Every structure is written in structure tokens, then in C-alpha cells.
Amino acid sequence: MNNFVCLYDGTFNNLLNLIYYLIINKIKPNQIINERKYCISLFDNVVKPNINCVFEIYLIGKENFRLCNYVFRTSYEYKEILIYYFILNAFKYKDKTKYMRNLICVNRTLKLANYVSRENHKMKGFLRFTETKKGFLYAEVEPENNILDLIAFHFKKRLSNENWVILDKKRDRLCFYNKKDLFIVKKSDIASIKIEISKNETEIENLWRCFFNTIGIKERENKRCQMNFMPKKYWKNILEMRNE
Numbered sequence: 001m002n003n004f005v006c007l008y009d010g011t012f013n014n015l016l017n018l019i020y021y022l023i024i025n026k027i028k029p030n031q032i033i034n035e036r037k038y039c040i041s042l043f044d045n046v047v048k049p050n051i052n053c054v055f056e057i058y059l060i061g062k063e064n065f066r067l068c069n070y071v072f073r074t075s076y077e078y079k080e081i082l083i084y085y086f087i088l089n090a091f092k093y094k095d096k097t098k099y100m101r102n103l104i105c106v107n108r109t110l111k112l113a114n115y116v117s118r119e120n121h122k123m124k125g126f127l128r129f130t131e132t133k134k135g136f137l138y139a140e141v142e143p144e145n146n147i148l149d150l151i152a153f154h155f156k157k158r159l160s161n162e163n164w165v166i167l168d169k170k171r172d173r174l175c176f177y178n179k180k181d182l183f184i185v186k187k188s189d190i191a192s193i194k195i196e197i198s199k200n201e202t203e204i205e206n207l208w209r210c211f212f213n214t215i216g217i218k219e220r221e222n223k224r225c226q227m228n229f230m231p232k233k234y235w236k237n238i239l240e241m242r243n244e
Contacts, residue, residue, distance in 0.1 A: 002045040004028075007035040008080070012072050016055035019084050023091065024053065032080035060090035064097055070113035073146040082108060116145045123147065124154050126234045129164060131201040137164035138195050140237050148173055152182055165193070205239055212240040 006022065006029045008014045022029060035048065057065045068083050085105035090097045100106045129137040141151065148168045152175040155164065166175045167187065176183045235241035
């Protein structure tokens with residue numbers, strides 16, 4: 001039996017439109033794959049439908065839409081088909097969908113969405129900005145999930161009077177903020193940015209390290225407990241932990 005595969009362009013909106021098209025036409029795919037990641041197989045029946053319908057949030061509700069959006073941000077290999085089955089059930093159960101934990105698609109969706117939500121929360125606390133010679137603030141992150149825009153909207157509110165740049169090193173994406181608008185682009189699409197730390201920043205970093213080391217009680221140091229609150233995978237981008 002052929003494996004029925006549907007392709008889409010890799011964007012969240014196109015995926016939702018495709019899923020809506022499949023549901024209203026009662027088409028059940030075996031897989032839904034980003035066309036840029038698809039590897040040709042002789043046993044696959046591959047289609048990229050000409051979609052003539054538009055998905056609307058009210059069809060499943062805001063909370064279900066948020067859950068789908070968070071799952072899409074993960075690196076889970078079968079996230080597209082998972083979102084398909086979740087939306088299929090959301091059409092039926094509406095706002096009660098998240099309580100249907102006996103369904104595998106709902107249970108896995110909630111777990112993945114919570115994973116993204118937790119990482120987003122941690123990143124807001126662990127992200128460290130550095131002042132550059134050119135006057136803007138600069139920070140680097142390497143999140144497991146694609147949450148750069150979620151982090152950016154948070155700091156747009158927190159640092160609305162500053163110019164800043166956040167680099168997602170794992171996905172080679174940059175977010176710029178110019179005290180007014182946000183721009184997210186691929187790092188490879190722009191000229192290289194030379195980051196030079198300002199003299200004032202160097203002094204501040206040295207003072208912060210001194211303060212951090214001074215207030216710690218060496219006899220009560222507990223690395224295992226510390227890692228529970230501040231996972232080790234984030235340490236290389238946290239000023240006070242870089243030398244650990």
C-alpha cells in the first residue's frame with residue numbers, strides 16, 4: 001500500500017490551510033511533510049493540493065490554536081500529522097479538547113506545548129544582553145524550540161526604549177528592534193554584524209561577576225540543585241556561569 005504524503009511550504013499558516021482542506025474534503029493523509037525536508041521515496045504517493053480555503057481561528061478556539069502553534073515550534077519529527085489529528089478532534093470537542101487526555105494526539109500535543117511554554121519562560125529569565133560599542137544591546141540564545149519571536153515580543157515590552165538584537169544561534173536567525181518595530185531575518189541574508197563590547201559593559205560584567213561570587217556561600221554550594229533551577233545547557237550564554 002502506498003504511503004499518502006501531503007506536502008506544504010513549511011509555514012504555519014499554510015499547514016493550517018492544508019489541514020482544513022484535508023478535513024473538509026475528508027482526506028486522511030499518512031504524513032504531512034515540509035516540502036524542503038521531504039526525501040523522495042518510491043512507495044510514497046505524494047501530493048501538494050491546490051488549496052482554495054482559509055483556516056479561521058474560531059473553528060477550534062484560541063486556546064487550541066495556541067497549542068497547535070506551540071507544537072509547530074518544536075523539532076518533533078511528526079508534528080504536522082500530530083497537529084492534523086489534534087485539529088480533527090478540536091473540530092468535534094472545541095474548548096473541551098484539552099481535557100480529552102485519553103486521546104494520544106491530545107496528550108502528546110499538551111506535553112509538547114508545555115515543553116515550549118516552559119522553555120519560553122526560562123529564556124526570558126536566562127537571556128543576557130550586552131552593550132556594544134555601537135550603542136545597541138546584543139544577546140545570544142540557543143533554544144531547543146523555535147521561540148525567537150516569543151522572546152522578542154516579551155523584550156519589546158520590557159526594553160521598549162532600547163535598540164537591541166537577539167541572535168538564535170541554533171537556527172541562524174536574528175531579531176532586530178529599533179525602539180519601534182521588530183524584524184526577524186536569517187543571519188545569512190544580511191551583512192555580518194561585528195559585535196564589539198563597550199568599555200562600560202566590560203566594567204559592569206566584572207562588577208557583576210564579583211558580586212555573584214561574593215554573595216555565594218562556598219560551603220553551601222550545591223551544583224545539582226543549581227542545575228534544577230538553571231539548566232546547564234543555558235550556562236554558556238549566561239554571564240555569571242560561562243566559566244563553570
